Amino acid sequence: MPSLKDLKDRIGSVKSTQKITKAMQMVAAAKLRRAEEAATAARPYADRIETVLSNLAAGMTPGAPGPKLLTGTGSQRTHLLVVATADRGLCGGFNSSIVRQARERIVELQSQGKEVKLFLVGKKGYDQLKRLYGDLILERFDTSEEKRVTFEQAKGIADRLLTLYEDGAFDVATIFYARYQSVISQVPTATQILPASPPERADASAPKAPYEYEPDEEAILETLLPRYVAVQVFRALLENAASEEGARMTAMDNATRNAGDLIDSLNLSYNRARQAQITTELVEIIAGAESV
Amino acid sequence: MPKLSFSLVSPERELFSGEADSVSIPGTEGVFEVQAGHSPLMSTLSPGMLTIRDGSRERKLYVRGGFADVSPDGLTVLAETAIPEDELKGDVLGAQKQAAQKALSADLSPEQQLEAQRAVDVLSTY
Numbered sequence: 001m002p003s004l005k006d007l008k009d010r011i012g013s014v015k016s017t018q019k020i021t022k023a024m025q026m027v028a029a030a031k032l033r034r035a036e037e038a039a040t041a042a043r044p045y046a047d048r049i050e051t052v053l054s055n056l057a058a059g060m061t062p063g064a065p066g067p068k069l070l071t072g073t074g075s076q077r078t079h080l081l082v083v084a085t086a087d088r089g090l091c092g093g094f095n096s097s098i099v100r101q102a103r104e105r106i107v108e109l110q111s112q113g114k115e116v117k118l119f120l121v122g123k124k125g126y127d128q129l130k131r132l133y134g135d136l137i138l139e140r141f142d143t144s145e146e147k148r149v150t151f152e153q154a155k156g157i158a159d160r161l162l163t164l165y166e167d168g169a170f171d172v173a174t175i176f177y178a179r180y181q182s183v184i185s186q187v188p189t190a191t192q193i194l195p196a197s198p199p200e201r202a203d204a205s206a207p208k209a210p211y212e213y214e215p216d217e218e219a220i221l222e223t224l225l226p227r228y229v230a231v232q233v234f235r236a237l238l239e240n241a242a243s244e245e246g247a248r249m250t251a252m253d254n255a256t257r258n259a260g261d262l263i264d265s266l267n268l269s270y271n272r273a274r275q276a277q278i279t280t281e282l283v284e285i286i287a288g289a290e291s292v
Numbered sequence: 293m294p295k296l297s298f299s300l301v302s303p304e305r306e307l308f309s310g311e312a313d314s315v316s317i318p319g320t321e322g323v324f325e326v327q328a329g330h331s332p333l334m335s336t337l338s339p340g341m342l343t344i345r346d347g348s349r350e351r352k353l354y355v356r357g358g359f360a361d362v363s364p365d366g367l368t369v370l371a372e373t374a375i376p377e378d379e380l381k382g383d384v385l386g387a388q389k390q391a392a393q394k395a396l397s398a399d400l401s402p403e404q405q406l407e408a409q410r411a412v413d414v415l416s417t418y
Contacts, residue, residue: 042305211332212331213335219336231303234303
């Protein structure tokens with residue numbers, strides 16, 4: 001039976017934990033709103049570049065040697081998995097669900113005899129993957145300095161990936177992140193980013209307007225493709241940022257509620273113990289008075 | 293005169309979406325002006341000032357890196373960096389200048405050097 005003082009201390013500590021989780025929940029809610037806004041603001045650009053690229057790709061003569069970024073290296077041997085996670089924890093299953101999906105893919109690819117390499121963005125993914133797959137890690141990209149996802153950052157990652165691709169370090173790159181659906185649902189998703197695979201044009205049969213290109217088609221495609229890769233990375237990072245805050249908000253909401261339940265039950269024990277103590281004291285006084 | 297539907301988007305936000313009389317664009321092969329009914333054209337951008345004209349009003353924005361896509365539906369400019377002229381001061385301007393200078397000092401092909409030089413020239417007037 002814990003003493004009254006123990007119980008009181010315990011209640012105090014749970015209360016202060018609850019204050020922290022409550023504050024974290026509110027901070028996450030505010031950040032989530034900002035992350036959602038950023039994701040929405042980025043959408044027009046991503047959609048447009050996708051349309052432009054699909055148009056261009058559809059206009060290319062089939063079978064003609066296109067840029068390597070679009071047609072691939074001609075091999076499927078080495079896969080690079082870009083795992084994007086958060087730098088901080090306390091956000092429920094957010095990081096582990098992304099890592100789990102990546103791990104499943106690693107096992108699957110390895111059983112097919114493919115070579116797997118890892119490119120890790122964010123601290124938590126590194127922490128979780130270094131033990132099992134430490135020797136597969138090709139590179140780490142540190143995002144802890146930045147408070148906000150910027151296009152510059154995404155471009156940095158994309159540029160690095162493109163350099164590695166040019167050097168022949170891998171044949172296919174897939175990015176793993178959590179797609180933001182709602183506050184309570186974030187879906188771990190894998191998207192292939194290299195070679196670039198723009199969605200098929202819906203109206204592929206529609207007559208294509210004769211475009212004029214300045215300087216020329218190849219030059220445009222050449223500058224457009226790296227940007228498309230950067231946009232895809234950017235989109236994944238933005239989705240990830242929103243998902244992280246959403247997951248954290250839910251996790252902290254649960255924690256706050258659990259702390260509340262715990263405080264209630266501790267209060268009950270505390271009151272019982274206090275009552276028991278008072279009763280004992282009374283019995284002792286009465287017994288003492290009677291014996292006089 | 294029919295109006296041109298025009299949108300200017302950067303990866304981080306949409307800066308303009310609506311109608312204008314004409315838009316002048318700093319293309320890689322030179323500045324060109326787009327009005328409604330322009331034939332389909334796709335051009336890469338060179339660092340410089342993009343001007344939106346609507347009636348007697350004129351808006352200028354600094355753009356760097358990206359594309360202009362003129363389709364029968366209108367004009368879309370996808371710019372990697374796009375900053376309205378009135379925001380082009382203080383820290384923002386400094387950062388852009390620095391980026392341009394850095395690009396200039398890097399080891400580049402003559403075309404890229406020219407691009408970087410254009411960025412420096414445009415920015416130095418602010």
